[in-house]
Amino acid sequence: MSRRRYREEEDEGIFDLYTVIRYVALSILFAVIIFGMRTIVQMATAASPTGQVGNGMLTLYEVHNTGAAFNLFQGQPEMLIIASFLVIAVMAFIVIMMSTKLTQTAISAMALLTAGIAMNMSERVQYGYVIDYIDCNFLPSFPVFNTADIMIVCGAIGLIMAILTRR
Numbered sequence: 001m002s003r004r005r006y007r008e009e010e011d012e013g014i015f016d017l018y019t020v021i022r023y024v025a026l027s028i029l030f031a032v033i034i035f036g037m038r039t040i041v042q043m044a045t046a047a048s049p050t051g052q053v054g055n056g057m058l059t060l061y062e063v064h065n066t067g068a069a070f071n072l073f074q075g076q077p078e079m080l081i082i083a084s085f086l087v088i089a090v091m092a093f094i095v096i097m098m099s100t101k102l103t104q105t106a107i108s109a110m111a112l113l114t115a116g117i118a119m120n121m122s123e124r125v126q127y128g129y130v131i132d133y134i135d136c137n138f139l140p141s142f143p144v145f146n147t148a149d150i151m152i153v154c155g156a157i158g159l160i161m162a163i164l165t166r167r
Contacts, residue, residue: 014100015096015100016099017099019095020095020096020099022111023092023095023110023114026107026108026112026115027115027118028115029111029115030111030115030116031118031119033115033151034115034116034119034146034148034151037146037147038147041053041133042131042133044060045060045061045062045133056137057137057138058134058135058136059135059137060135061135062131063131064127064129064130064132065129065131065132065144066130067080068080069143069149077124077128077129080121080124081121081124081125084117084120084121087113088114088121091113095110103166105158105161105162105165106158106159106163108158109154109155109156109157109158109159109162110155110159111155112151112154112155113151113155113159114155115148115151116148116149116150116155117148117152120146120148120149120152130146132145132146133146134147
């Protein structure tokens with residue numbers, strides 16, 4: 001089927017494979033970035049005599065977080081793993097079912113969310129905790145976080161923007 005004919009049928013609610021492929025590819029790309037950043041930080045902190053890198057506005061060091069954002073649900077990794085899996089499954093279902101209606105912003109935002117949640121979930125499965133490593137010294141009492149957390153927040157903001165602006 002030609003691309004033109006395929007696009008004409010999209011308006012009738014036909015599944016858009018290209019949207020799903022974009023979502024999966026972006027999710028994988030973002031997950032690789034998260035993994036790469038964690039690996040770089042682990043190597044840098046392991047090479048440091050103090051186990052820390054930086055001493056100005058940001059400090060990088062490993063913290064094992066057994067909870068979720070702002071230390072919620074401490075010591076309940078099973079519940080967090082199940083919740084993460086369910087959120088990822090719901091987002092994948094939405095991408096598939098609404099593939100002809102999703103904007104590029106929505107697809108990118110959902111891929112950011114999926115990658116961040118999946119990578120935090122994989123650490124919970126593998127280690128029983130999430131490895132956080134970014135400490136913003138200029139924000140007193142702000143929790144230590146990781147690259148996956150950044151992508152989750154950016155994805156959530158992007159998704160809200162996509163919904164509000166329909167772009």
